[in-house]
Amino acid sequence: MSPSGAELIRQIKASIAETDPKAVHELLGNGVAIVDVRETDEWAQGHLPGAKHVPRGFLESRIEGVVPDRSQHVVLYCASGNRSALAARTLTQELGYEHVESMTGGITLWKDRGYEVEQPKTFTAEQRERYSRHILIPEIGESGQQKLLDARVLLLGAGGLGSPTALYLAAAGVGTIGIVDDDVVDLSNLQRQVIHNTTRIGVPKVESAEETIHALNPDVTVVPYRTRLDASNIMEIIEGWDIIVDGVDNFPTRYLLNDASVRLQIPVVSAAILGFDGQLTVFKPYDGPCYRCLFREPPPAELAPSCGANGVLGVLPGTMGLLQATEVIKLIVGAGDPAIGRLLLYDALAATLTEVKIPRDPECPICSRDPQSITDDEMGVFPDYEAFCAAAG
Amino acid sequence: MPKIKIPPVLRPSVGGEREVDATGDSVREVLRGLVAAHPATESQLFGEDGELNRYVNVYLGDEDVRVLDGLDTAVGATDTIVILPAMAGG
Numbered sequence: 001m002s003p004s005g006a007e008l009i010r011q012i013k014a015s016i017a018e019t020d021p022k023a024v025h026e027l028l029g030n031g032v033a034i035v036d037v038r039e040t041d042e043w044a045q046g047h048l049p050g051a052k053h054v055p056r057g058f059l060e061s062r063i064e065g066v067v068p069d070r071s072q073h074v075v076l077y078c079a080s081g082n083r084s085a086l087a088a089r090t091l092t093q094e095l096g097y098e099h100v101e102s103m104t105g106g107i108t109l110w111k112d113r114g115y116e117v118e119q120p121k122t123f124t125a126e127q128r129e130r131y132s133r134h135i136l137i138p139e140i141g142e143s144g145q146q147k148l149l150d151a152r153v154l155l156l157g158a159g160g161l162g163s164p165t166a167l168y169l170a171a172a173g174v175g176t177i178g179i180v181d182d183d184v185v186d187l188s189n190l191q192r193q194v195i196h197n198t199t200r201i202g203v204p205k206v207e208s209a210e211e212t213i214h215a216l217n218p219d220v221t222v223v224p225y226r227t228r229l230d231a232s233n234i235m236e237i238i239e240g241w242d243i244i245v246d247g248v249d250n251f252p253t254r255y256l257l258n259d260a261s262v263r264l265q266i267p268v269v270s271a272a273i274l275g276f277d278g279q280l281t282v283f284k285p286y287d288g289p290c291y292r293c294l295f296r297e298p299p300p301a302e303l304a305p306s307c308g309a310n311g312v313l314g315v316l317p318g319t320m321g322l323l324q325a326t327e328v329i330k331l332i333v334g335a336g337d338p339a340i341g342r343l344l345l346y347d348a349l350a351a352t353l354t355e356v357k358i359p360r361d362p363e364c365p366i367c368s369r370d371p372q373s374i375t376d377d378e379m380g381v382f383p384d385y386e387a388f389c390a391a392a393g
Numbered sequence: 394m395p396k397i398k399i400p401p402v403l404r405p406s407v408g409g410e411r412e413v414d415a416t417g418d419s420v421r422e423v424l425r426g427l428v429a430a431h432p433a434t435e436s437q438l439f440g441e442d443g444e445l446n447r448y449v450n451v452y453l454g455d456e457d458v459r460v461l462d463g464l465d466t467a468v469g470a471t472d473t474i475v476i477l478p479a480m481a482g483g
Contacts, residue, residue, distance in 0.1 A: 160482075251481045272480040275401045279480055295479040299448040303402055303437055304481065312482060345477070350411065354398070356452045356475060359460050 009082050016088040019101040021110040024048070024075050032073045035066065036107075037087045042079065046117040048110065053142065056083050059090055063097075065138020070097050077103035077110070121146050127219065131173055144333035145173060149219065151332045154178040154241040156229060156257065158205040160317030161247030161271055161324065163195035168325040170213040170220045174332070177213065178223040178241060181205040192314035229253055231380055234260045243331055245324055246270040247317075251298035256380025258283065258291035262367050263374040269327045271320040276313050276348040278320040281339050281358060282327050285367060288340035293361040316348055395423060395472045402478055406433035415474065420451060421464035423474055438476070450477045 003011065024034070028049060036047050037056040047053065052066045056078070067074055074097055076084040084102040091097040103110070111117060123131070123142070127149075134140045134148075151174050155162045158181040169177060183205050185196045193205075200208040206224035213222050225237055229248070234256055238244060246257055246268050254270075261268045267284040270291065283290050298304060323344070330336045345354040362368055395415045399407050407413055408431075417423040424445075428435040440446050444464070451458045452475040458466045468474065 249482055251479065254481055272482055274480050274482040277401050277480070295450070296447045298481070299402075299437075299446075299478050303448075303478065310482065343477075345475070347411070354455075354475065356450075356455045356477070357457065359457060 009085060012089050013081075013085045013102075016085055016092060017101045018081070018085070018104050019075060020104050021113050021115060024077075024103050024110075025113075025115050027073075027075065032075055033067045034075050034077070035063070035087075036078070037076055037084055038078050038107075044120060044122050046107075046119050048077065048107065049116055049118045051077075051118070056087050059087050060095065062138060063091065063095065065141075067097070070095070071099065072097075073099045073101075075101050075103055078106045080106040080108055082106075121149075127173075130217070130219075134172070139335040140329075140333050144335070147332050147334075148173045148329065149175040152176040152178070152240070152242045153245060153328055153332075154180065154238060154243070155245045155247065156180050156253070157247040157249065158193070158195060158209040159183070159189065159247060159249065160192045160273065160312065161321040162245070163193040163209070164318045164321035165245050165247065165325045165328070166209055166213060167195055167216065168322060169328060170217045172325070172329055173217065173219055174328070175219065176221045176223060178225065178237075179206050179209050180225040180227065180229055180237060181209075182226055182228040192312065192317050194318070229257070231256060231376070234379070235264070235376075238266060239264055241266060243328055244268045245328060247321065247324070251304055252380060254291060255298065259366050259374060259379040261285060262290050263371045263379070265371055267331060269324045269331070271324050273312055273316050273320050274310060276316060278316055278323075278346040278348070280320055280323050280327070280344045280346070281342060282331070284331075284338070284340045285371070289358045289360040290364060290367040292366050293364045294343065294358050296361070296365075313348055316346075319346065319348070394470060395468050395474060397423065397427060398473060398475045400476055400478055400480075402480075403434055403437060403476060406437065407431045415468075417468060419464065419468055420453065420458050420466045420474065423468050424451070424464070437478070448479055451475070452477065 034048050034051040036043055036051045036053050039055055043053045054062045054066055076087050078084040081102060081104045088100045088102040091100045131145045134145050135142055153169055153174050155166055158179050166177060185200045185203050185205055185208050187201055189196060195212045196208045204226050206226045210222040210224055213220050238260055244261055244266055248254055262285045265285045269282050271280045327338055330338050341358050343356050343358050366374060397413050397415045399411055399413060415423040416426050424438055438449055453466055453472055
């Protein structure tokens with residue numbers, strides 16, 4: 001005769017490992033994966049700090065995205081300890097997880113013991129629909145999407161690189177996007193600066209970009225800075241942003257940005273383009289090299305083509321700008337391997353992507369030092385700076 | 394025969410080529426060979442002291458030659474050398 005439901009659960013609990021809330025509380029933050037197997041509406045009422053959410057109905061299809069290593073210690077919980085026991089049996093006996101426990105009494109007993117509960121921010125129905133394709137990816141999921149919505153990303157330039165980056169970061173739901181640009185939209189921009197359009201010629205780029213972003217995604221707050229970044233305003237403008245996207249078109253600003261971002265320890269996702277060639281890397285201060293580790297000084301003005309009027313394939317800033325947007329999203333959600341200490345060289349004519357290593361320079365004039373020791377006077381300065389700027393006009 | 398990848402800013406100095414064949418057993422010989430064939434590249438690659446300009450990086454494979462043996466780094470017949478000056482277009 002088949003057992004009753006209650007008897008079946010009792011038998012299953014006898015066949016799996018259980019642990020109690022006190023032991024789980026002591027494990028918090030020690031590398032254990034805590035997985036909540038309840039339904040979405042229950043999760044939204046509050047969950048254990050740092051827990052991941054995999055509803056039991058999706059356990060088999062989603063657990064590998066959350067806990068890829070089958071030897072990792074996993075603690076499952078639900079409301080009272082029954083569903084997590086069933087899930088523990090599945091992980092142990094059918095999926096080969098080696099160290100799985102079910103928390104007795106579930107979150108109900110956890111709360112009764114007075115342990116803290118994290119209240120998840122909830123999505124509106126529209127947000128859940130808008131970001132559904134992100135939420136489905138294990139590397140992003142609801143927690144990653146929430147990080148994107150909470151993120152503050154500053155774009156330097158709403159031009160070739162900044163246009164596609166801004167569009168895709170806005171579409172992805174990056175909650176606050178700052179844009180620094182003092183220029184107005186020109187007809188010759190529209191071959192590549194896709195955030196603007198023909199009706200906006202003569203309009204400040206920051207205004208045009210803000211209008212496009214709001215039409216694309218009303219979740220995004222745009223902070224426009226209609227100014228040119230210089231030594232007098234850089235610290236005030238970049239402080240407080242999580243990530244900076246560098247798409248500026250001149251060397252003095254790139255060095256200035258480098259020195260200020262190292263001082264404030266803000267990561268910079270950097271790209272440069274010319275003709276059919278693009279470069280991309282991520283400068284994460286003190287985790288990897290900085291711009292001065294890569295190029296101690298800029299070329300003389302006559303060898304710095306960005307200073308003159310030079311051509312670029314219209315698609316190229318799209319390609320490089322979207323690589324930048326991808327790196328930004330990876331940094332925000334903590335997925336994958338960001339291009340730190342690596343420079344990617346894209347040759348559009350040859351259709352090749354070459355990678356070279358960027359070592360940290362132990363004698364770097366900026367990032368070999370304590371960030372507090374970098375002074376206002378030396379930021380953005382390099383040998384022959386005055387001559388460079390004079391020649392560059 | 395080693396190959397040298399030429400960056401956009403140097404291409405006018407080598408007749409528009411994006412990659413050229415090279416000769417030599419060290420980075421110095423390879424780059425000096427390039428300069429001999431295309432004299433306009435000299436001032437862009439080398440300073441008056443004969444060393445690489447600080448604004449030009451040279452890679453053997455994916456390694457910056459400055460962390461190898463600099464201009465004395467040995468070059469094999471199948472190696473690719475990448476010349477990379479800073480770019481700032483945006």
